Amino acid sequence: MSVLQPLNLPPYPFKIRDDGSRLLLFDEIRKKELVLTPEEWVRQHFVQYLINQKGYPKTLIKLEGGLKLNGLAKRSDIVVYNSLGEKILLVECKAPGVKIDQQVFDQAARYNMVHRLPLLAVTNGLSHYYCRIDFSEERYAFLPELPAYR
Numbered sequence: 001m002s003v004l005q006p007l008n009l010p011p012y013p014f015k016i017r018d019d020g021s022r023l024l025l026f027d028e029i030r031k032k033e034l035v036l037t038p039e040e041w042v043r044q045h046f047v048q049y050l051i052n053q054k055g056y057p058k059t060l061i062k063l064e065g066g067l068k069l070n071g072l073a074k075r076s077d078i079v080v081y082n083s084l085g086e087k088i089l090l091v092e093c094k095a096p097g098v099k100i101d102q103q104v105f106d107q108a109a110r111y112n113m114v115h116r117l118p119l120l121a122v123t124n125g126l127s128h129y130y131c132r133i134d135f136s137e138e139r140y141a142f143l144p145e146l147p148a149y150r
Contacts, residue, residue, distance in 0.1 A: 004041065005096055007125035012048040029063050038095035042125035043077055046093060056080055056089075056149040076111050080149075089119040089146075096125045105129075121146055 015026040023036040050056040060081040078091035092108040108122050120131040130143040
């Protein structure tokens with residue numbers, strides 16, 4: 001499976017270069033080149049989807065932020081903030097070859113137990129799932145699409 005396989009997300013003109021042994025992609029959020037793995041390909045596309053299709057401000061998106069879960073250091077793929085600095089969306093990205101199953105949802109839910117965000121998205125670039133979480137009612141509901149930034 002090619003790293004650059006087409007995804008179920010709008011295409012974007014990324015800055016990609018071959019350094020002779022691997023492909024590197026310029027990440028405009030972190031302002032640096034990254035090794036282009038299948039998961040990074042999905043993460044970068046989803047960030048562009050958030051910015052260009054859903055209106056989320058680039059300055060309010062944080063990639064691969066650290067978190068502590070049961071004393072272990074973990075990384076959340078994408079966390080989006082609102083203009084007040086409050087976290088509002090957690091996105092868990094997987095490589096296109098990774099099936100979105102209960103294990104993936106469980107991982108995202110564990111990360112969200114730390115973050116406690118009202119919106120959760122899980123994607124492998126081909127399939128996307130969106131949930132609204134109500135912590136006070138201890139309920140969640142799947143959404144047909146991700147809400148636009150307000």
